[in-house]
Amino acid sequence: MNIKIYQISHERDKNFVKFLHYDHLDSFQETKDINASIYDEVFSGNVDCSDLEDVFRKFNTEGHPLHRGHSLSVSDIVVTDEGAYYCDSVGFQKVDFDESQTQKPDNLMRIVYVEPHKSPYTAEIENSLAAEQKAVGGLIDVIDNGDGTLIVCNDEGKLMGMEGNRRIADGSSIIAGPFFVVGNDGENFRSLTESEVTKYMNVFAEIEDIDQDEVESDMGFTFYAW
Numbered sequence: 232m233n234i235k236i237y238q239i240s241h242e243r244d245k246n247f248v249k250f251l252h253y254d255h256l257d258s259f260q261e262t263k264d265i266n267a268s269i270y271d272e273v274f275s276g277n278v279d280c281s282d283l284e285d286v287f288r289k290f291n292t293e294g295h296p297l298h299r300g301h302s303l304s305v306s307d308i309v310v311t312d313e314g315a316y317y318c319d320s321v322g323f324q325k326v327d328f329d330e331s332q333t334q335k336p337d338n339l340m341r342i343v344y345v346e347p348h349k350s351p352y353t354a355e356i357e358n359s360l361a362a363e364q365k366a367v368g369g370l371i372d373v374i375d376n377g378d379g380t381l382i383v384c385n386d387e388g389k390l391m392g393m394e395g396n397r398r399i400a401d402g403s404s405i406i407a408g409p410f411f412v413v414g415n416d417g418e419n420f421r422s423l424t425e426s427e428v429t430k431y432m433n434v435f436a437e438i439e440d441i442d443q444d445e446v447e448s449d450m451g452f453t454f455y456a457w
Contacts, residue, residue, distance in 0.1 A: 233277050233352075234286060237270040237308040237333055238300045244269050250305050253319045265317065267332035270308060273300030276344065277352040283309060283316055283323045296366045296409060297344065297354050299336075341422040342411040343431040347394040351435045353428055356411065358420055367409055368393070376412070380427055381420070384410035389450055395441025405441055405449045 239249040246260045248269075256263040276297055280286045289295065290303035303309075307318040308328055315328035339355040344366070356362050363371050363383060372386035385393060385408040393408030412431040414421035423431070 232280055232286075232311060234274070234280075235272060235310040235330070236274040236290065236298070236300065236303065237267075237310070237328075237330075238273050238304075239269050239306055240271050240334070248306060252305060253317050253324045265308065265315075265326045265328050267308075267329045268334075270333045271300070272330075272333050272335040274298045276354040277349070279349070283311070287318065287323075296368065297356060299357065299362075339422075340413055340420055341428065342413050343423065343428055343435070344409065344411045345396060345435045346409045347396040347407075348438060348440070350438060351432050353432070354411075356413075363420075366411055369408075374399075375415070378427075379415055380412055380423065380431070381415045382406070382410055382412055383420075384408065389446055392443075393446075395439070395443065395446040397435055397439055398441070405446055407446050 241249065248256060248260065253263065260266070274295065274297060276295070278286065278289060278295065280289055286309055287303050290298060292302070294302070303318060305318055305320055308326070309316045309318060309323065310328065310330065315326050316323035317326045336357060338358045340358050342354055342356055343351050344354045345351045356366055367383060367385040367388070369388070369391065370386040371383050374382040374384065376382060384406050385391070388406070388408035391408070396406045396408060396410060398405055412423065412427070414423050414427060
């Protein structure tokens with residue numbers, strides 16, 4: 232399911248409602264209306280969850296490599312295709328929530344993110360080494376696509392036993408573990424353009440089941456432009 236997660240910024244939380252149960256909101260502000268302007272977007276993407284309780288379990292315990300916030304907690308907002316929901320002490324409360332009033336970091340880049348056994352999806356990632364390493368689960372390796380874009384993957388994914396994800400170079404090589412496609416301005420990473428997003432959503436649209444023996448036999452590759 233596609234979701235977004237919003238969490239309250241300590242700096243903008245003038246009424247101290249962060250971590251407050253939904254029923255107690257009107258004790259600290261005039262109404263239970265959700266003030267979206269105090270929230271930051273901390274995640275936007277596709278997750279392998281069937282409902283909000285699955286989302287809570289995943290982001291409260293497992294986490295996600297593109298998640299920029301703390302574990303999912305009371306007062307957080309989860310937005311799905313069905314609407315916005317306030318994370319309460321028990322379950323979720325459906326609320327009105329104006330996403331246009333929220334904030335997020337200025338240094339985010341638009342990427343195409345690809346995980347093993349899943350369809351690709353567009354997401355945003357901070358333009359920092361720490362965030363890039365978190366996204367791929369370790370040290371990064373960069374592969375030039377030859378068209379102004381790059382694949383960023385785990386440099387030791389195969390050695391670490393990560394699952395095979397996608398075949399590249401006309402099927403002659405394999406990327407193990409999660410990876411993402413990002414733009415390249417010649418010196419730094421940049422957001423993908425709309426046409427680049429469309430291209431690589433199509434390139435990696437097919438989910439591939441790759442035997443682990445095949446992954447282990449492929450410890451190096453030469454990459455060619457698509």
